[in-house]
Amino acid sequence: MIQTREPGATWSGNHRYAAEKVLLPSDLDELAAVVASTPSLRVQATRHTFNDIADADTALVSLERLPVRIEIDGDRVRVEGLVTFAELAPVLEAEGRALHNLGSLPHISVVGATATGTHGSGLRNGNLSSALRAVEIMDAAGGIRRFEAGEPLFPAAALSLGALGVVTAVELRTEPTYAVTQEAFTGVAWDDIVGDVERVFGGARSVSVFTTWGEPAHDLVWAKSDDGDLSWVEALGGRPVGDDIHLGRIRTVDNTTPRGTAGPWHTRLPHFRADALPSDGDEIQSEYFVPLASAREALAAVRDLASTIDPHLLVTELRTVAADELWLSPAYRRDVMAIHFTWRNDTDGVLSVLPAIEEALAPFDARPHWGKAFTMPGERIRSTLPHVEDFLAAAREADPRGVFRNDYLRRTLGL
Ligand SMILES: Cc1cc2nc3c(=O)[nH]c(=O)nc-3n(C[C@H](O)[C@H](O)[C@H](O)COP(=O)(O)OP(=O)(O)OC[C@H]3O[C@@H](n4cnc5c(N)ncnc54)[C@H](O)[C@@H]3O)c2cc1C
Structure with a gap:
């Protein structure tokens, strides 16, 4: 039996989630069962957003009970599960590695931040999504797809607003600590x-x-x-x-x-x-x-x-x-x-x-x-985004049933 909890509200309380419950799978098999059996599903991570982007008609899912794994390999770090920058950064620092930038707070999830283009500052610093080198996403059929930087659909998968499915792991570029x-x-x-x-x-x-x-x-x-x-x-x-x-x-x-x-x-x-x-x-x-x-x-x-x-x-x-x-x-x-x-x-x-x-x-x-x-x-x-149609095609292909679509995506992207 998959555990559930109340959806609650965003961090500042300005949006109360309309979804009935948050499902809490404890491994990828349970997550796949949740995806297969729920008509409308969005991921709730650390809730530091200020609108209904993470809301759903039926249910939310959180990865908070999934195992967390952080693996550093050369100039990449692989992050699985619900991990915040506050948790990731000291692990990198202990190995002499760093990220190129951070947002104004470390309390937010790595996946929620990168899925939304969260950023810090700096003329030469891209947003946090720009550090992604690979993204793994569970699509609407419950299979995991891997998108590597340089592949045709990576520009959709790296900053996806959760529209392609549940991001189960990301790999980020690191640099020597500074x-x-x-x-x-x-x-x-x-x-x-x-x-x-x-x-x-x-x-x-x-x-x-x-x-x-x-x-x-x-x-x-x-x-x-x-x-x-x-x-x-x-x-x-x-x-x-x-x-x-x-x-x-x-x-x-x-x-x-x-x-x-x-x-x-x-x-x-x-x-x-x-x-x-x-x-x-x-x-x-x-x-x-x-x-x-x-x-x-x-x-x-x-x-x-x-x-x-x-x-x-x-x-x-x-x-x-x-x-x-x-x-x-x-x-x-x-x-x-x-x-x-x-x-x-x-x-x-x-x-x-x-x-x-x-x-x-x-x-x-x-x-x-x-x-x-x-x-x-x-x-x-949409008129400011030259590749929005390519993004929509990628989202429809990964999620033909529309499981991961919500009012927000309909309103903003016409998805
Ligand atoms: C005090 C404060 C300071 C902030 N400072 C900054 C800042 O400096 N720079 C900036 O750009 N923003 C900033 N923000 C905004 C915020 O950090 C971002 O909007 C970020 O998206 C929040 O991520 P989250 O995981 O907390 O949010 P959530 O609402 O939980 O998730 C964000 C989105 O990602 C999706 N998502 C999360 N995990 C997954 C997953 N595993 N698979 C698929 N989709 C997923 C969710 O469905 C949702 O659509 C700030 C917010 C607060 C409250």
């Missing part, structure tokens, strides 16, 4: 930030800018360097904040990673520590990706909406993501500026402001973050 020194600075003028985005966002391995779109005292440049040199931020007028860090209006309560000292990559690349509640907790997030070449104009268009945005905003974070080749990637074939909003946890308020931002960013062919709140019509999203 140390990172980070510091957050106030005092850099907005005009200097947007005046030369390549200079600011290219100044270190990973750079984030926090803003509330009007109050200069809230603007923060948070730079993470692998050569220890952050003098360029001070040359722009930046003053280190030390321990006195404020991310806009987020209630930052001793949850950030150490600044001012060098440490292993995984202890500095995320903003938030693995042992603490990340961000604010009582929030909704949205994010839009525009071509880096249009960043200055796109940021000006959003800044024109500052007074509309302000009542709902906790903080905006700006990051960059390098181009990749994954068909549904927000960075597909273009380096992008990621314009992120952490909102107060008020769904009606957030839904009232998103259309204006999406209109303002439409001339820049903005793509939304798949795991965050957005209202963009599916048709418009």
Whole structure:
């Protein structure tokens, strides 16, 4: 008898899953039986999304009872089961290996993050999906298909939104471990930030800018360097904040990673520590990706909406993501500026402001973050993705019964 539990809600509680239950298979055979016997199924991983992407009409499935395996082999690591970056990173570090980048928090699952194009920052850093070298997916017939980088359908399998089936294992590219020194600075003028985005966002391995779109005292440049040199931020007028860090209006309560000292990559690349509640907790997030070449104009268009945005905003974070080749990637074939909003946890308020931002960013062919709140019509999203039809064909072939389709995929992709 396969165990079940209540579906609950997303991490911030902004979406309560409509599915009746979460099925908890304990091995791949039980997982195959679940796939074969359930008309509508989506995987629930660590629930750090802000919409119904992981919801289903009938049931969810979690891999939390499946065995976990982490195997390092040369410059690859193979990850099986439900593993978070907080669990994976120390294992890599112990073997002298590292990932190229991490998101703002390590609490999220490797598969949920890579399935949605989750990213950190850095002009030369692709999103976390771009580190994938192979993906194994249980399709609707219960068989496991392996997709290797370079194969024709890999660009669909690596960033799949769960539409091809249940990802049972992934293999990620690793590199030799490295140390990172980070510091957050106030005092850099907005005009200097947007005046030369390549200079600011290219100044270190990973750079984030926090803003509330009007109050200069809230603007923060948070730079993470692998050569220890952050003098360029001070040359722009930046003053280190030390321990006195404020991310806009987020209630930052001793949850950030150490600044001012060098440490292993995984202890500095995320903003938030693995042992603490990340961000604010009582929030909704949205994010839009525009071509880096249009960043200055796109940021000006959003800044024109500052007074509309302000009542709902906790903080905006700006990051960059390098181009990749994954068909549904927000960075597909273009380096992008990621314009992120952490909102107060008020769904009606957030839904009232998103259309204006999406209109303002439409001339820049903005793509939304798949795991965050957005209202963009599916048709418009699809018009920004040149290979969407190839993706849909791959999904229909892997899942002819439509087991892994849900309202979200119908709305956004027309699947
Ligand atoms: C505090 C906070 C900070 C964040 N910071 C960032 C950030 O820095 N950068 C960024 O890009 N995003 C960020 N996010 C967003 C979030 O990390 C991503 O949206 C990510 O997808 C969450 O993964 P999850 O496993 O927690 O979510 P889930 O909702 O559990 O899963 C995400 C999606 O992947 C699918 N999925 C998961 N596992 C499988 C599987 N085995 N097989 C098939 N499909 C699967 C699910 O069905 C779902 O569609 C943040 C979120 C929070 C709450």
